[in-house]
Amino acid sequence: MAAVVAGVAPARTRSRLRRALRAVVSGARRVRLERALPTAALLVAVVLVLVETPLTAAASLPLPLAFVLVIVHAGALPLAVRAPNVAAPLSIAAALVLQWRTADGASMLWPWSPVLIVTQCLVLAAVAARTPLLVALLHWTVAVVLSASLAAWLRPATGDETSVDVAVFASISAALIVVAVLLAQWRHVRSQLLHEQRVAAEESERRVVAEERTRIARELHDVVAHGLSLITVQASTARYRRDVGDEAAEEFDRIAAQSRQALDEMRGLLRVLRGAEDGADHRPQPGLGDLAELVAQAAASGSDVVLDEPDGMWSTGVSGVTGLTAFRIVQEAVSNALRHAPGAQVRVTVRRRGGEIEAVVENTVPTEPVPVPGAQGHGLVGMAERAAGAGGSVESGPTASGGFVVRVVLPVQGAVGAGA
Structure with missing residues (x-):
C-alpha cells in the first residue's frame, strides 16, 4: 500500500506541474506583443540613457549637453514603435551631433562607440520592423554615409x-535590419494564417451545427410522420370500422385529407433539408428500448460499459421524440467516453422520475494512454441541440474523481412544439 501511495504522489506532482506550466504558457499567449512592445522599448531606452550618458560625458562633453543628446538619441527607440519615419532621422541626427562633439577625444572606437552602435542598431531594427524594406535601407544608407563622411572630415x-569602425556599425545594423524584416514578415504571415484558421474553424462549426440540426429535424420528422400516418389510416378507415353518420364520415375524411397534406408538406421539407440525397435511411428510429442493445454492442468491442435501468415497463408512455433524443444523446456520450477515456468504466443510468426521463453517462479515470486531442469536436453542442429540441436540457463536466459525466433530462411526453 505504501508503495502505491509513493507512486501516486510523484504522478500527482507531475500533473500539477504540467497544469501550472500550461497556465503560464496560456497567460503568456494572452499578452499581446503590440501592447508590450512600447513598454519594453521605453525600458530599454532608459537603460541606454543611464549607460550612454556617463560614457559620452567622459569624452570631453559637458554632462548637461551629453544628457540632452543621449535623451534624444535613445528616446528615438520608443518613438520608432509609433512613428518610425520620425524616429530614424531624429536618432541619426543625434548620433551625428554626438560624433561631432566627441571627435576630439582620444577614443579609438570612433565615430561609433559600442553603446552608440547598440542604440542606433536597435532604432534601425525597430524602424525596419515598421516600414517597408526600401525605407529601412534608405535610413540605414543615410546613417552609414553621413557618419563615414563626418569621420573623413573630422579625423582624416x-x-x-574610422573606416573599420563604420564598417562594423554598417555590418551589425544591416544584419539586425534583415532579422527585423524577417520577423515582421513572419508575424504578418502568421497573423494571416491564424485569421484563416479562425475563419475555417467558424465555418466548420457552423456547418457541423447546421448538419446536426438537419439530422435532428429529419429524425423528428420521422417520428411525427409515423403519428400522422396513423392518423391518416385511422381517419380513412373509420367509416368502415364503425357505424358513423354521414356528417361524422365527412369529418373523418377531412381529417384524413389534412393529415395527408401535412405529411406531404413535411416530406417536402425533409427533401429540401436533405438536398439531392433523398436515398436516406427510413428504418424505424431507435428509442429507450434500444439502450440495452447499444450498451451490449459497446461491451462486445471489449469496453467496460454497463447499463443500469429500472425493471418492468418503465418506458411505457414515453413519446417517440423523447425516446429518440435520449437514445442519440446516450449514444454520443458513450462514444465520447470510449474515445477520450480509453480503459475507463462507462456506466449508463436511466431513471424515470415523475414526468421526466433522466439519463446519466459517467466514466471513470482512463487507465490507458489518452490519445492526443485532434480538432475540437461538437458532440456536446449536438447534445444540447437535441435536448433543447425535445424540451429538455443537458449538463456535462468533470467529476470529483477525475472522470466525466453527461446528464440529460427530458420530458416524458416531449415539449409542445419541440423541434419547431
Whole structure:
C-alpha cells in the first residue's frame, strides 16, 4: 500500500506541474506583443540613457549637453514603435551631433562607440520592423554615409581606424535590419494564417451545427410522420370500422385529407433539408428500448460499459421524440467516453422520475494512454441541440474523481412544439 501511495504522489506532482506550466504558457499567449512592445522599448531606452550618458560625458562633453543628446538619441527607440519615419532621422541626427562633439577625444572606437552602435542598431531594427524594406535601407544608407563622411572630415589622419569602425556599425545594423524584416514578415504571415484558421474553424462549426440540426429535424420528422400516418389510416378507415353518420364520415375524411397534406408538406421539407440525397435511411428510429442493445454492442468491442435501468415497463408512455433524443444523446456520450477515456468504466443510468426521463453517462479515470486531442469536436453542442429540441436540457463536466459525466433530462411526453 505504501508503495502505491509513493507512486501516486510523484504522478500527482507531475500533473500539477504540467497544469501550472500550461497556465503560464496560456497567460503568456494572452499578452499581446503590440501592447508590450512600447513598454519594453521605453525600458530599454532608459537603460541606454543611464549607460550612454556617463560614457559620452567622459569624452570631453559637458554632462548637461551629453544628457540632452543621449535623451534624444535613445528616446528615438520608443518613438520608432509609433512613428518610425520620425524616429530614424531624429536618432541619426543625434548620433551625428554626438560624433561631432566627441571627435576630439582620444577614443579609438570612433565615430561609433559600442553603446552608440547598440542604440542606433536597435532604432534601425525597430524602424525596419515598421516600414517597408526600401525605407529601412534608405535610413540605414543615410546613417552609414553621413557618419563615414563626418569621420573623413573630422579625423582624416585615422582613416583606416574610422573606416573599420563604420564598417562594423554598417555590418551589425544591416544584419539586425534583415532579422527585423524577417520577423515582421513572419508575424504578418502568421497573423494571416491564424485569421484563416479562425475563419475555417467558424465555418466548420457552423456547418457541423447546421448538419446536426438537419439530422435532428429529419429524425423528428420521422417520428411525427409515423403519428400522422396513423392518423391518416385511422381517419380513412373509420367509416368502415364503425357505424358513423354521414356528417361524422365527412369529418373523418377531412381529417384524413389534412393529415395527408401535412405529411406531404413535411416530406417536402425533409427533401429540401436533405438536398439531392433523398436515398436516406427510413428504418424505424431507435428509442429507450434500444439502450440495452447499444450498451451490449459497446461491451462486445471489449469496453467496460454497463447499463443500469429500472425493471418492468418503465418506458411505457414515453413519446417517440423523447425516446429518440435520449437514445442519440446516450449514444454520443458513450462514444465520447470510449474515445477520450480509453480503459475507463462507462456506466449508463436511466431513471424515470415523475414526468421526466433522466439519463446519466459517467466514466471513470482512463487507465490507458489518452490519445492526443485532434480538432475540437461538437458532440456536446449536438447534445444540447437535441435536448433543447425535445424540451429538455443537458449538463456535462468533470467529476470529483477525475472522470466525466453527461446528464440529460427530458420530458416524458416531449415539449409542445419541440423541434419547431
